[in-house]
Amino acid sequence: MNALGYAAAAWVFLVALYGLVTSRDLVRVVLCLSVAQSSTYILLATIGFRAHATAPIFDSQASTSARTVDPVVQALMLTDVVVGATVTALLLAFVVQIHKHVPSDDPHDLRELRG
């Protein structure tokens, strides 16, 4: 399971970056970045995974010795999701604004800052 998880994370990361640099559309750039970000969720979930374990929720009744997956990586993932959502929202706002100036959505047409 673990090897598969790591391989999937690496694959999604690389595919997303390939998709990013070959984009012909700004929205796709943002989405590819989002996909690249989600590769880290797969990685973190894989790291915290334990076979036959439950969610790390402890209440006063449950025994703290129950076998659970690693709660730390889940906290990291939650933080990561928040960060990813913020960045995606901000980037999409930029794209909308850029679209007002440049009729094309092709990133290669944005040459305002060359040289």
Next chain:
Amino acid sequence: MEGLAFVVPLAGAAVLLAIGWAVPRWVNDSIALATGIATAALCADLLHRTGDNTVVTWFGGWRPTHGPPIGVDFAVDRFGAGLATLVAVLACASLVFVWRYFATIHALFHALFLVFVAGMVGFCLSGDLFNLFVFFELMGVAAFALTAYEVEEEGPLQGALNFAVTNSVGAIAILFGTGMLYGRTGALNLAQIGASLAVDRHGTDGLVVVALVLVIGGYLVKAAAVPFHFWLPDAHAVAPSPVCALFSGAMVSMGVYAVARVFWTVFAPVLTRSGSLAGVRPVLVAFGVAGVVVGAAMCTVQRHLKRLLAFSTVSHVGIVLVGVGVLNAHGLAGAAVYLVGHGLVKASLFLCAGVLLHRLGTVWEPELHGRGRSLPVLGVVMAVGALVLAGLPPAGTFTGRALLDEAVAGAGYRWLPPLFAVASAVTAGALLRVVARTFLGVGPRPAADEFDLPTDDEDNEGETQGARDRVPATMLAPPIALLGLSFAVGAAPSWVAGAGRAAARFVDIQAYRAAVLHAAGDTVRVPVPHLRVAAAALVPATLTVLGAILVGALPLSQDRLPNRLKVVGRNVAHRALRPLRLLHSGSVLDDVTWLLVGLAAFGVAGAVLWR
């Protein structure tokens, strides 16, 4: 208590968001400035209290009692606290500058600015790898939004897009590497990861190499090492000038600081054990040297003053990165002094560019010609600032470079000090050229296409409009004060000695580990380098300053040069640099492609050199 320096600017931002829309502008300005001053005071106090020690705070009292730490800590030493103080001081200068700068301004700007400051301060103080990522993103998101503050203009939007996408890719790489390290060690605390890796039976295996490349590579994006730097001139050219002051003066330094901090705490112990520590040195030095060369070359052919300053930052941060890359306390001390000296003067110069925008409505060299005659004070500040970039004694850049020269020569790179001198002379000379044309009207009015490859006229005209008949004191005082400070940090011998002790402490991982994991205030064990600047350093410094004046004068005296020389000069500017200029295509896809090429090269070098 240590957390306050981070909490105060965030609280200030929250207050501004809550009441900013309802109160007049001067109230917002006052709240923001008061918050900035309070942050600076807290950081300075922290710097004073840390002294030569590492002060550790565990949030919520989650200190490690038995076993590895679960809590999150701030581990503050002199470099961290010093950098946080630099951030806060630059923020105060910018907030004073902002007072009269913007035509219209909303509380949102102040709030974003303070969040940006909070992110950087937290970043300097954090002792936790994941929290470094969080602060990296916090300062990043605020910085992206600040870059595109003029949201109706095309240039700022494109600059912000390039900045945001490349830095986000860097952040994802950092998180990926952080996850891998957590998977191996079960720790996120810098000291604990380093300790676990050092005793791990795998040693420096593929996982460690890939994690190092991803984490350090990600921070190199922020540090704008070549070829990760493409976002920097785009963002710096278009962001509002007071924001640029913080970008160039402090944010780029965060990347170099993180490279040093993470390398020494996390990776140095395991690399030392496997005997491959020395293999990292040429790689980091190569990234630094690439920055020094490319930044200086691109700097000479810029017409847009802020873009010119941005490329000079790429060059100067390259010098700092080389100082970190030689991997010893001596180089680190020089890098720290240089970083502070450069940060202060670069922030001052960006604020000066802001004054030009405010007063003349442009920072485009052909349009500035001769129009600065009515601003003599500004001209003097910018000219002195340019000379400080070249390392005018006794400024911080002079002291820092003198230490760096010794350190890199001592590490076997005898060819580097002359390269530093040439690069500094070239970047300072390019700036002197613009200063002489603007304030003295020297030479003929340059054609817009003097350097070929015409760039569109980018002058953030929208960002500032005000009393154009005179420069308000609140806009002139901050750059002058920062310039004065850049001399002060270089002239005080206690700074050099303090940087030497701090650097020795920084690389002493046993002491750091004892302070963080065992709450043991320890004494410095590695030999403290006895640093002082030799009088002999005045010779290369003088030559650099003279070289800068020469480089600046050459394009201005074209008419008096023999024809042959003129043709050669033009060919260099047009032809030799044209491929390099075309690489800076302004397309975000090219930026990311280069980033990936850089990461791949880093990985290949690592696989070859560190196993």
